[in-house]
Structure formats: structure tokens, C-alpha cells
Amino acid sequence: xxxxxxxxxxxxxxxxxxxxxxxxxxxxxxxxxxxxxxxxxxxxxxxxxxxxxxxxxxxxxxxxxxxxxxxxxxxxxxxxxxxxxxxxxxxxxxxxxxxxxxxxxxxxxxxxxxxxxxxxxxxxxxxxxxxxxxxxxxxxxxxxxxxxxxxxxxxxxxxxxxxxxxxxxxxxxxxxxxxxxxxxxxxxxxxxxxxxxxxxxxxxxxxxxxxxxxxxxxxxxxxxxxxxxxxxxxxxxxxxxxxxxxxxxxxxxxxxxxxxxxxxxxxxxxxxxxxxxxxxxxxxxxxxxxxxxxxxxxxxxxxxxxxxxxxxxxxxxxxxxxxxxxxxxxxxxxxxxxxxxxxxxxxxxxxxxxxxxxxxxxxxxxxxxxxxxxxxxxxxxxxxxxxxxxxxxxxxxxxxxxxxx
Numbered sequence: 001x002x003x004x005x006x007x008x009x010x011x012x013x014x015x016x017x018x019x020x021x022x023x024x025x026x027x028x029x030x031x032x033x034x035x036x037x038x039x040x041x042x043x044x045x046x047x048x049x050x051x052x053x054x055x056x057x058x059x060x061x062x063x064x065x066x067x068x069x070x071x072x073x074x075x076x077x078x079x080x081x082x083x084x085x086x087x088x089x090x091x092x093x094x095x096x097x098x099x100x101x102x103x104x105x106x107x108x109x110x111x112x113x114x115x116x117x118x119x120x121x122x123x124x125x126x127x128x129x130x131x132x133x134x135x136x137x138x139x140x141x142x143x144x145x146x147x148x149x150x151x152x153x154x155x156x157x158x159x160x161x162x163x164x165x166x167x168x169x170x171x172x173x174x175x176x177x178x179x180x181x182x183x184x185x186x187x188x189x190x191x192x193x194x195x196x197x198x199x200x201x202x203x204x205x206x207x208x209x210x211x212x213x214x215x216x217x218x219x220x221x222x223x224x225x226x227x228x229x230x231x232x233x234x235x236x237x238x239x240x241x242x243x244x245x246x247x248x249x250x251x252x253x254x255x256x257x258x259x260x261x262x263x264x265x266x267x268x269x270x271x272x273x274x275x276x277x278x279x280x281x282x283x284x285x286x287x288x289x290x291x292x293x294x295x296x297x298x299x300x301x302x303x304x305x306x307x308x309x310x311x312x313x314x315x316x317x318x319x320x321x322x323x324x325x326x327x328x329x330x331x332x333x334x335x336x337x338x339x340x341x342x343x344x345x346x347x348x349x350x351x352x353x354x355x356x357x358x359x360x361x362x363x364x365x366x367x368x369x370x371x372x373x374x375x376x377x378x379x380x381x382x383x384x385x386x387x388x389x390x391x392x393x394x395x396x397x398x399x400x401x402x403x404x405x
Contacts, residue, residue, distance in 0.1 A: 001156075002175050006143030008128070008160075008167040010136075017136040018160055018167055023105045024066045024134075025074045025112035028054060030102045032078035047075040065133025067118030073157070074112070108164040108248045119158045121147070128158070128169055139169070147171060164248035181315045187275040189366025191327070191358045192304070194295050195345075197265070199358035201366040206265060211257040212298040215250065222247040258300045266307035270317050276308060277369030280321035320369040332363035 008018075028051060035041045035050050051071040055064040063071075081100035088097040103110075118132045125147040130136040141147075147155075150173050157172040189201040196205040226247055229240035269276055283302050287293040305321075312319035329337050333353035340347070340357070347353065347360040355363075 002173050002177050004143065004145040004147060004171045004173060005161075006141035006145070006169050006171075008139040008169055009142060010139040010167075014136050014139065015167060017134045018130075018162070020062075021066060021070075021130075021132070021134045021136065022110040022112045022160065022162055024063060025070060026103050026105055026110060027060075027063065028066065028071050028074040029078045032075045033081070033100055033102060036078070036082055036100075041079075044076070044079045047079050048072055051075045066112070067114055067132040069115035069117055070112055070132065073115060108245075108252075109162065111159050111161040114158045114160075115156070121152065121155075124148075130160075139167075141169065150175065164245065164252045177314050179315050181271060181317070183274055184272060186273050187277070187366060187370065188269065188273045189277040189322075189362045189364075189369065190269070191279065191362040191365060192281070192299065192301050193358050194292070194299060196358065197299065198304075199356065199362050201359075201362040203356075203359050205358075208299060209257070209261050210295075210298055211254050211261070212294070215254050219247070219250055219254075222250055258298070259303055262300045262303040263307050266304055267311055270308065270311040270315050270319075273317065275318045275320065275369065275373070276312065277320045277322055277365045278305060278308065279324040279327065279365060281305075281324055318373060320373055322365045322368045322372070327361040327364045327368070328357055330364055332360045332367070 031054060032041060032047045032050060035047065041047045041050060051074075052068070054060060055066075055068060055071060057063060078100065081098075085098050085100055114130075114132075118130060120129045120131055122128070122138075125141070127138055127140050129138040154174045155171050156174050159170040159172065161168045161170060187201075190198045191200075192198045194208060197208040199205045222243065225243040226240065229237060229243050231237070231240075281301060283296065287296050289296075309319050311317070326337065328347075329339055331338055331347070331349040331351060331353055332355065334349060334351040336349055336351065338347060338349050345357050347355045347357050353360075
């Protein structure tokens with residue numbers, strides 16, 4: 001399944017009707033959740049039947065304007081949240097189990113899904129018309145992807161997404177993406193960090209862009225404008241709404257910069273290696289440290305890992321998640337444990353191995369991955385040579401020796 005996205009261009013009254021459709025979708029989801037809490041909806045079919053009742057209800061006549069399949073899609077969202085909660089309870093996940101919550105209708109968030117009905121593409125696929133009861137009409141599509149490569153029956157869902165800078169249509173297409181790639185015969189281990197975005201087992205580093213830190217000054221100024229225009233206990237002015245919109249757009253830009261960097265970096269790593277090893281970090285627990293939470297979130301480690309795994313599947317590259325325990329403390333040369341605090345950035349062992357802390361961890365990550373999955377056409381061994389330099393010996397179709405540090 002791949003997703004193509006295009007921006008919707010229309011008139012103001014059309015956007016307001018899309019808002020009504022999104023708000024109705026949220027009502028359907030919240031109503032299904034309440035139906036489950038009252039003890040009625042015990043399975044997916046019960047929630048789906050309840051959507052039909054809501055569509056024909058005289059108490060909520062506007063609920064029937066939303067396409068029937070769109071109502072079913074919103075009930076599926078509610079059931080997905082419920083089933084995820086029960087799965088966490090059965091697995092005895094530590095901490096909160098993720099009890100389903102009611103969703104609010106926020107200005108710059110929200111979406112509604114249509115399946116195979118409720119929308120219609122033009123013949124040249126450059127515009128889309130929504131044909132449900134809200135009658136939003138025809139929108140022009142602006143995007144970088146061409147929908148003409150796929151048949152209409154391959155488009156399984158159309159999702160309307162509301163963001164700070166406008167409305168978007170996402171097309172979920174039934175297609176298994178695969179890309180050809182020339183094997184490189186090289187394996188790599190990655191150790192992500194805050195000083196550098198990552199350090200690999202060859203000693204190469206990628207700088208951390210810190211998009212949020214660089215934009216904090218502008219965000220602070222925009223936040224001040226919003227606070228000054230806010231009037232407690234009174235209807236908010238148009239200037240307040242404009243200032244709030246500018247702040248939301250800036251936050252959206254930062255998140256897009258972060259995601260773009262993670263995607264491009266992951267693509268470069270996957271194309272250059274036959275095996276990629278990385279730490280299986282629990283970022284959700286790491287951000288509980290209030291001193292490092294902002295920096296960890298700004299680094300987008302979870303997005304980078306998710307993209308690595310996706311491109312690994314697309315290009316046929318093995319991606320291995322390694323447990324992070326003792327990767328920084330163990331010596332990559334002799335295996336001895338060298339205890340060090342987080343502020344100690346240099347690894348020094350009695351065997352003579354002196355490396356950057358992250359470099360040492362990256363080598364340990366790669367070794368652990370090769371030990372886990374076996375040899376993938378290449379065997380790499382690191383050690384300290386007679387000159388005190390870190391050396392690499394590789395055995396594959398051709399043997400080579402290289403001093404890398």
C-alpha cells in the first residue's frame with residue numbers, strides 16, 4: 001500500500017463543507033466509542049451496524065449526510081483504538097494502556113476517510129469531486145505524483161486531511177512497492193545521538209540539524225503575538241485567529257523539515273548498504289527525562305527508524321534492531337566492560353582501544369546484528385592493529401583490508 005497526496009484548491013464555502021464532513025466524522029467516532037462504553041458494541045460488526053442507525057436517526061439528521069462507507073471508516077477507527085487498548089492489557093504493557101479517548105474538533109487537525117464511494121476523479125486525474133450529502137463539489141489537485149499510472153479500482157481509500165496550511169487528499173493505492181538496487185557488499189551499524197544525528201561503524205558522522213532549536217526564536221515571537229491578542233472571557237478577534245494560524249504554520253514547517261531530513265538520510269543509508277543495524281530504543285520512555293526530552297523529540301529518531309524499515313523492505317535490505325544494553329559500555333575490540341557516564345565522550349580501554357564513544361557503540365551494534373542474523377554475504381572484523389589504529393578486515397567475494405581510524 002502506497003499513499004499519494006495532493007493539495008485541494010477550492011473556494012471558501014467548499015472548505016467549510018469539508019469542515020462539516022470532518023466534524024461529522026469525529027461525531028461518528030465518538031458516538032461509537034460511547035456506544036462501546038455503554039456495553040453495547042462488543043465487536044467490529046456492532047459498531048458498523050450502529051453507524052447505520054446513526055445515519056437514519058431523526059435526532060441527528062446531519063449524520064446521514066456523510067457517506068455510508070465514510071461512517072464505517074470512522075467506526076473502524078474507534079474499534080482500532082478499543083482493540084489496541086485490550087491488546088496492551090493482555091500483554092501487560094507497563095504504564096498507561098492507552099484507553100480510547102474522545103476526539104475534539106480542532107481547527108488545524110482532523111480527517112475523514114472515504115472508501116470506494118463518495119468521491120469521483122476527473123478523466124485526467126487533476127481534480128476530485130466529493131459527491132456525498134455535504135456537496136463540497138470539485139477541487140483542483142496539486143501534487144508531485146501522477147495518479148494516471150494506476151487504475152481507479154486500485155485506489156482503496158481517499159482521506160481528506162486538514163492542516164494549518166490547507167486541505168489535502170491522500171490516495172491509498174493497493175500497490176507493493178519494490179525497487180532494484182545493486183548490492184554493495186557493505187554492512188553498517190548506526191548509533192543515533194544528540195551531538196551527531198548518527199555515527200556509523202566506519203566512523204562517519206551526520207550532523208544533527210536541530211530544526212526546532214533553530215526556529216525557537218521565531219516560534220517565541222509568534223507565540224507572544226498570540227498571547228497578546230488573546231482576551232479571556234471575550235470572543236476572540238480575527239487578528240488573534242490570524243496570529244494563531246501563523247504559529248501553527250511555523251510548527252508545521254518544522255515538523256516537515258524534520259521528516260524530510262529523516263526520510264532522505266534513511267534512503268541514503270539503505271541504498272549504500274546490504275545490512276543496516278540500529279538500536280532498539282524506547283523513545284517513549286527516554287522523553288520522560290525533562291532535561292533531554294526536547295532534544296530527543298527534535299532528533300526524530302522514531303521517524304528515522306520507521307523510514308529505515310520501510311526502505312529496507314522496498315529495496316530488499318536487511319534492517320536489524322539490536323538491544324541497546326551495554327553497547328556504549330563494552331569495548332568493541334576486546335569486549336571488556338568500560339563503565340562511563342553520559343558526559344564521557346571518549347572510550348578508553350586497557351587493551352589500547354581509544355575511540356569516540358558513539359563510534360565504539362556503532363561497531364558493537366553491527367557486531368551484535370551480524371551475530372544475530374548470521375553472515376549476509378559479508379563478514380567484517382574490527383580490531384586494533386600494531387600501530388594503535390582501528391582496522392577493518394572484510395571477507396566477501398573479494399578480500400580487503402582497510403585502516404579506518
